[in-house]
Amino acid sequence: MRQKEIISNPLPNSPETEKAVIGALLVESDAISEVISILKSEMFYDSSLEKIYSSIVSLYNENTKPDMITVTKSLMKSGNLDKVGGPFALSMLSGNIASSANIVEHAQYLHQLWLARSLAVAGMEIAGKATDPTVDIDDTIADAIRSVEGIAENTAYNSHISDISTVAKQCIDSYQVRKEKARNGQKTGITTGLSKLDHSTGGWKPGQLIILAARPAMGKTALLLHFAKSAALNRTPVAIFSLEMGNVSLADRLILSECAIDSDRYKFGQLSPEEEAQLCDAVGNISFMPVSIDDTPNISIQQIKVRARNLQRKGKCGLILIDYLQLIDMRSTNKSYNRGQEVSQCSRSVKVMAKELGVPVILLSQLSRKNEERSDKMPMLSDLRESGAIEQDADIVMFIHRPEYYDKTAEKGFGEIRIAKQRDGATGDIRFRYNHNLTKITDYEQSMPF
Structure with a gap:
């Protein structure tokens, strides 16, 4: 029995908020992943909106995007389309909403209203039993406790208590997994593709936020693609969010990393027949890698999380790479925020995303020019641009340094990754080698493969 049928007095509800949530879900089909853990269909006071939300959830669980067309078809199939007011009612709901920007806050408010209604109904039921002389008072008290405790269990969404x-048992189970992997010569985390970096970090771990920072032209994107390729070759699905380079440019660099063709001749369409054969082989190799690329410019971290969650549901997201922090849309609803506060809020959101999705997130970041004023040019934590919160939120902070960029007499094709912070491990420098166009990266001890 629905709550409002039990009690005659008006129960706490907000028709405007319920319509806003449904309208936003119809406007932006990906928004359902943001609220599905907060709202259940029975939390809607309006029975028509409850039916619409139930259809949206069903479509989402079936891996179908819940837009106006699919929701309309779903309601028609279930015989509920006329009951909710027909297609016109759906268009009215979506027509009054511009975006889903505040949908999480609205969903949380509806959750609270549902709790208030549940408590009011429970109170009326308890009062009715307490004033009924035929009901044993001990039974009434026991029922009252169970009822209130049941409501209390729903006061927090996404609770991790x-x-x-x-937790201790989980620690032992986790150790046994690591022990088995060590026995079989496997790495505990996702491989970085550099043996000494794997040894230092243990590989990328679920829930970690890894910051990879450098000045322009140091090879941030090249190293990011090396991490992506190494993970993909070890069957970890990778999601790349590239806010700077287009997907074709990234794919070009992956192709060049797989073969020995000249990058300039490839760029100008002047490959030899032998190089074109290598090109075809390289395209075949990368085509089978579990890598997804989203090159949407000016995307927000909330949108990244929604898209990553959808990829994860399809088994396509075991590692997230974002290029890069300063290009993320950080416009805040708090108009008093300055740039530093926006960056702080964004880096914190990325860390929360890593924990919620249970995957490592590698976030690229620009550095200030301060390192170029020092004699060794090596970056340090104070060089992180715009916000000290980046350092605070990160589990690992790494910098890239290429000596030959500043000193033409330095060793060619040699770079360093400085681990400046590692929450669960040691800091230090890791050397690596790269080719002239930064498409291939290897351990320092290795010679270049081509």
């Missing part, structure tokens, strides 16, 4: 005994 655990008994220490449960």
Whole structure:
């Protein structure tokens, strides 16, 4: 029985908020992933909106995008289209909403209203039993406690409260997994593609935020693609969000990393027949890699999270790489925020995303010019641009340094990754080698493959 049928007095509800949530879900089909853990269909006071939300959830669970057309068809199939007011009612709901920017806050408010209604109904039921002389008072008290406790269990969404005994058992289970991997010569985390970096970090771990920072032209994107390729070759699905380079440019660099063709001749369409054969082989190799690229410019971290969650549901997101922090849309609803506060909020959101999705996130970042004023040119934590919160949120902070960029007499094709912060490990420098166009990266001890 629905709550409003039990009690005659008006129960806490907000028709405007319910319509806003449904309208936003119809406007932006990806928004459902943001609220599905907060809202259940029975939390809607309006029965028509409850039916629409139920259809949206069903479509989402079937891996179908819930837009105006699919929702209309779903309601028609279930016989509920006329009950909710027909297609015109759906168009009215979506027509009054511009975006889903505040949908999480609205969903949380509806959740609270549902709790208030549940508590009001429980109170009326308890009062009715307490004033009924035929009902045993001990039974009434026991029922009242169970009822209130049941409501209390729903006060927090996305709750992660655990008994220490449960967590301790998880620690042992996790150790056994690591032990088995060590016995079989496997790495515990996602491989970085550089043996000494793997040894230092143990590979990328679920929930980690890894910051990779450098000045322009140091090879941030090249190293990011090396990490992506190494993970993909070890069957970890990779999601790349490139806010700077287009997907074709990134694919070009992956292709060049797979063969020995000259990058300039490739660029100008002047490859020899032998090089074209290598090109075809390289395209075949990267085509089978589990890599997804989203090159949407000026995207927000909320949009990245929604898209990453959708990829994860399809088994296509075990590692997230974002290029780069300063290009993320950080416009805040808080108009008093300055740039530093916006960057802080963004880096914190990326860390939360890593934990919620349970995957490592590698976030590229620009550095200030301060390192270029020092004699060794090596970056340090204070060079992180615009916000110290980046350092605070990150589990690992790494910098890229290429000596030959500043000193023409330095060793050619040699670079360093400085691990300046590692929450669960040591800091230090890792050397690597690269070719002249930064498409191939290897361990320092290795010679270039081509």
